Amino acid sequence: MLRSGEGNQFRILDSLKSGTRLEVLQEGENSGYTKVRTQDGQEGWVLSRYLSNQPIARDRLAATQKKLEQTESALKEARDQLQSLRQQRDELASSEQSLQSRAGKLSSELDRIKEVSSNALTLDRRNRELQESNQQLKKEVEVLTAENERLEAKKESDFMLLGAGLVGLGVLIAIVLPWLKPTRKTDNWA
Known part of the structure; x- marks a missing residue:
């Protein structure tokens, strides 16, 4: 819950969903609240124990x-x-x-x-x-x-x-051989 001041007695400005990104502006002294700004520019206070880095x-x-x-x-x-x-x-x-x-x-x-x-x-x-x-x-x-x-x-x-x-040689023999042979004398008259 986003409140207008530090404490439960202040009015609720907005109901914040878990995981909403917030910009920390100031930490309260001994009150347990922290001043924050939402992404749409709304400012308020939130219990510090609900905040996480x-x-x-x-x-x-x-x-x-x-x-x-x-x-x-x-x-x-x-x-x-x-x-x-x-x-x-x-x-x-x-x-x-x-x-x-x-x-x-x-x-x-x-x-x-x-x-x-x-x-x-x-x-x-x-x-x-x-x-x-x-x-x-x-x-x-x-x-x-x-x-x-x-x-x-x-x-x-x-x-x-x-x-x-x-x-x-044959011719020579034929010629020479008759000459070498003794001739018989024969009478042709007989």
Whole structure:
């Protein structure tokens, strides 16, 4: 109750509801009353024991409930975010395992490539040696083929010469042999 003076004997100016904001103007001496001003500018006296620096319990409860709702909403968001982060973590773990497996395969492939490449110089040298050897063998085959053809031609010419020599010998024998043979004298008159 807002009164016109310090005490119950003064008239009531307004009936104040619990939680009404008041501006303290003056505290009474030993009367237990405080002079206040309402938000609409009305001034009067109120028992000091009804005044509080804190909001009333109903307002504090409403503020606490609102804060609780906000906290629950933030908690729900945090849980959703945690679930999302767990899924991302699981995906990353799976991806990491895949990458580690691939890295192992690539490492094995790299080792094999290193081994092959270390033999590459030896293989290249051996390849050049085999190519040179192949070239020499081709030259030898060409030489032997030419020699074989020459020998075939010589064989034919030798055969022809032998045949000609035998024919010549046969003719010579046919001519000389009758001369060498003693001839008998025969009488043609008989």
